[in-house]
Every structure is written in C-alpha cells, then in structure tokens.
Amino acid sequence: MLSVKNITxxxxxxxxxxxxxVEWLLYGSAVSDDGEDALSVACVWRMKLLFSTDEKDEGPVQPHEHTPRSAAALGPP
Structure with missing residues (x-):
C-alpha cells in the first residue's frame, strides 16, 4: 500500500x-504466451475502500458504483 487519504x-x-x-503498488512478472520472454511490470491501483471497525463485520471491500446503497453512502465522487 502506497497511501491512504481522505478517510471519512x-x-x-x-x-x-x-x-x-487508497493507492496500491502492484508488481510482478509478465510472460509472453510462448514463454520465451518475460519482463517486470508494475502499476499503481487507486480505489475507494469501505470498511468498519466493528469486529463482526468482514474486512474492507471496494464499493461498486452500480450498487445504489454503497454509492449513495459515499456521496459524490
């Protein structure tokens, strides 16, 4: 994880x-279909997480914009 911002x-x-x-750094190897070539690749994945501190709840989830209840709770992007 690279950063956590705008916690509300x-x-x-x-x-x-x-x-x-949150911003995640994702990295690994990319291999060609024939397996002859490989190289290291990386990207930064930005996302909004929805989480609770209640012990009964599951871990963090990524709310989907097509889910009306989670989108309404988040407010405008």
Missing amino acids: GHKIDQHVWYTAD
Missing part, C-alpha cells in the same frame, strides 16, 4: 462505516 465516517442504520482513498 458514515453512519448507516446502526453501524458506522468508513471510506478511504
């Missing part, structure tokens, strides 16, 4: 959820 809290029903903008 949202109350939904009886639960408090948080969102954060």
